[in-house]
Amino acid sequence: MKKLAFGLIAGLLMSGAAMAETVKVGIAAEPYPPFASPDASGKWTGWEVEMIGAVCKAAALDCEVVPVAWDGIIPALTSGQIDAIMASMSITEERMKTIDFSNKYYNTPTVIVGPKGVEMAATPEGLAGKILGVQVSTIHEAYAQKHFAATAGEIKVYQTQDEANQDLVAGRIDATQADSIALDAFLATPEGAACCESKGAVADDTDVLGLGVGVGLRKGEEALKEKFNAGIAKVLEDGTYEAISKPYFASSIYGG
């Protein structure tokens, strides 16, 4: 691990010296563990932050991580404040109208989490009459609006997943829907473990849930897109991807 970190830093320094142009990679400024969250000193860490370093190194890009509020991250990209988004953003048709994406770098199932001892399932019938909390402008909100709006009691929209989790613990919502890894991390916390459990994965719908998570890029920047694609392919091939994932996840999250 130490060797890897040293290699990363050395690689970043070297590519920094070699290349003048810095690629500003935007991450969501809200904690989304274990992908990205600030540590005690305010430095951003997590699987995705390490992956940014690895992919940039593999693609010989000089990258700088820039936290941007999630609800303004696409405007920040299109207006040029950042050059790429690596913030667990799923590739969807709706987003493709505004921005472009690289190939996926991970893809995880979507699950429903609810209180222990309450009969519930990740189906429209199983959530009948329940209040479901989701994060605004995510594939989960789109999915919930499309599949659960007709039967659920209410779909409540939160600015961050943290607030939805908090309200689930407080009993203000009956269930929340999000990425399995994000919710597993919540269930691993003392509050999450005490109150809630996974109610299973929702049925797939690629129209809404998309094709996995990719690097968001401005339209027309084909050269940068090719570099990111090459970088992702390289970390997958040379074992860096696995080495970074191992401390965070029990199984591969690259998906089928």
Add this chain to the structure above:
Amino acid sequence: MILSRAFWQPHRIVMALVVLAIVLWCALSLRWDWVPKYAPMAALGLWRTIWILALSILFGLLLAIPLGLAQAVGPWFLAWPARAFCTVIRGTPLLLQLWLLYYGLGSLFPQIPWIRQSDLWPILRQAWPYGLLALTLSFAGYEGEVMRGAFKGVPKGQLEAAKAMGMPRLTTLRRIWLPQALHRVLPTLGGETVLQLKATPLVATITVVDIYAVASRVRQDTFLTYEPLLLLAVIYMAITAVIVLIFRWFENRRPAKVA
């Protein structure tokens, strides 16, 4: 006034043309195709903003009258807590009070089983009661201080005359003191109501879908920045205009008769 010939000076004609040009430019060159889709949600949001504003001002004012009275003439054991309340409310950000109520108090309730099983729980688990409570307390805090000044500002001679006529104290308050104090604060109250309107978007941070929350939804769904925010600004300005007109009507309705 606007219809009179004297109003249309050359500089006013130019300003009106500039405004017209800006409105036309906004209508023609910005994207408005999202409006029909979000109109029902926006109507609900607008209604929620209005009733939260109206109720918080009504309840806030009802609380402010005893708060002001206690501070102006009350014994120390009433005056001191009232002053402390106003100081705390005015000395801390409204956002902090709102979050303390919603995330603090609101998440203590579910840990108490009898509250969770009671008939009140379906209301207590929603967000709007906390928003309304925070806005009401805030308004009461600010207006309590204003009312203190208003009660003190009513000329002593008025109250002494009432006493000399043998009027009971409560009747004096109801017929002489309170009406004059209220009339004195009307202009201030109008301004504070406009400020309160602009404090209401804070409830969006605790998942109450008011008109501001609808505008942010549009922003987040469509990635448009100017259109929803400009429309939101126009809506708030329209509500402000209505508030100003209502208070002007109140002020004109009863001329100040200070003997």
